[in-house]
Amino acid sequence: MSIPATAAFTATLGRELRIATRHKAEWLMPPLFFAIVVTLFALGAKPGDPQLAALAPSVLWVGALLAALLTLDRLFRGDLEDGWLEQVFVGPAPAMGMVLAKLLAHWLLSGLPLLLLAAPLALQLGFPSGAPLGWLLLGLLMGTPLLSVVGGFAAALTVALPRAGLLLPVLVLPLLAPVVIFGSGAARAAQAGLDPGGPIYFLAALLVLSLTLLPWAATAALRNAFD
Numbered sequence: 001m002s003i004p005a006t007a008a009f010t011a012t013l014g015r016e017l018r019i020a021t022r023h024k025a026e027w028l029m030p031p032l033f034f035a036i037v038v039t040l041f042a043l044g045a046k047p048g049d050p051q052l053a054a055l056a057p058s059v060l061w062v063g064a065l066l067a068a069l070l071t072l073d074r075l076f077r078g079d080l081e082d083g084w085l086e087q088v089f090v091g092p093a094p095a096m097g098m099v100l101a102k103l104l105a106h107w108l109l110s111g112l113p114l115l116l117l118a119a120p121l122a123l124q125l126g127f128p129s130g131a132p133l134g135w136l137l138l139g140l141l142m143g144t145p146l147l148s149v150v151g152g153f154a155a156a157l158t159v160a161l162p163r164a165g166l167l168l169p170v171l172v173l174p175l176l177a178p179v180v181i182f183g184s185g186a187a188r189a190a191q192a193g194l195d196p197g198g199p200i201y202f203l204a205a206l207l208v209l210s211l212t213l214l215p216w217a218a219t220a221a222l223r224n225a226f227d
Contacts, residue, residue: 006097007093008093008094008097008098008101009097009098009100009101010101011093011101012097012098012101012102012105013101013104013105016101016102016105016106016109017105017108017109020105020109026071026074027071027109027110029067029070029071030067030068030070030071030110030113030114031067031110031113031114031117033063033066033067033070034063034064034067034114034117034121035117035121037059037062037063037066037067038059038060038063038121038124038125039121039124041055041059041125042124042125049126050126052125052126053125053126053127053128053191054188054191055125056122056125056126056127056187057127057136057183057184057185057187057188057191058180058184059125060118060121060122060125060136060140060184060187061140061143061179061180061183061184062180064111064114064118064140064143064144064147065147065173065176065179065180067110067114068110068111068114068144068147068148068151069151069168069169069172070110071106071109071110072106072151072152072154072155072168072172073155073168075102075106075151075152075155076102076152076155076156076159076222076225077155077159079102080159080160080225085159085222085225088222089222089223095219095222095223096215096216096219099152099156099215099218099219099222100215102152103148103149103152103215103218104148106148106151106152107144107145107147107148110148111144111145111147111148112144114140114144115137115140115141115144118136118137118140119133119137122136127187127191128191131190132187132190132191134190135186135187135189135190135196135200136186136187136190138186138200139182139183139184139186139187139196139199139200139203140183142183142200142203142204142207143179143180143182143183143203143207145207145211146176146179146203146206146207146210147176147179149207149210149211149214149215150172150175150176150179150210150214151168151172151176152214152215152218153214153217153218153221154168154171154172154175155168155218156217156218156219156221156222156225157171157221158171159221159222159225160225178202178206179203179206181199182199182200182202182203182206183199183203185199186198186199186200186203
């Protein structure tokens with residue numbers, strides 16, 4: 001008897017959140033790393049230096065990207081090692097719904113905390129409040145799910161490889177370069193009083209394209225991991 005996709009999605013999401021409560025230290029690492037990286041930039045610059053405010057979008061985006069990489073290696077590897085991943089593909093529930101739930105859980109546990117920390121950290125770097133800060137947060141709102149989806153696809157490709165943690169950054173960083181470019185570009189445009197709509201539209205297009213294609217590709221890659 002088949003299981004509805006929504007039920008499989010909900011059950012998997014709940015499972016991931018319950019597991020996360022038992023491994024709090026692992027999920028505290030990305031926001032802590034993000035805050036430390038940005039704070040070190042602030043401490044290393046001259047107080048009131050306008051160059052720091054100009055570099056704030058790039059610092060925040062690169063920090064978010066590096067922080068998201070910290071948990072990608074374990075996104076599917078634990079499931080492969082304990083046999084849960086095989087049960088997903090031989091069971092009656094749609095595998096696609098479960099993969100989507102794991103990607104959403106990754107964003108909720110790593111991307112969303114980065115988004116919540118972005119505003120105070122941006123102000124710490126001297127980034128202007130108001131509309132520029134709003135555009136920066138909007139870019140991160142669309143960009144952090146991309147970090148999870150694209151990173152999840154790369155994690156699925158390497159889940160069965162030894163030392164995949166060394167290979168993941170090599171795969172993920174070039175794929176996510178456009179996300180960092182458009183996200184920081186939108187914030188810099190708003191900071192300069194220009195229209196940030198162009199980079200935001202590109203980010204939105206990348207997000208829609210990634211959500212349409214990459215979960216399917218990640219599911220296929222995971223199926224091949226034990227076939």
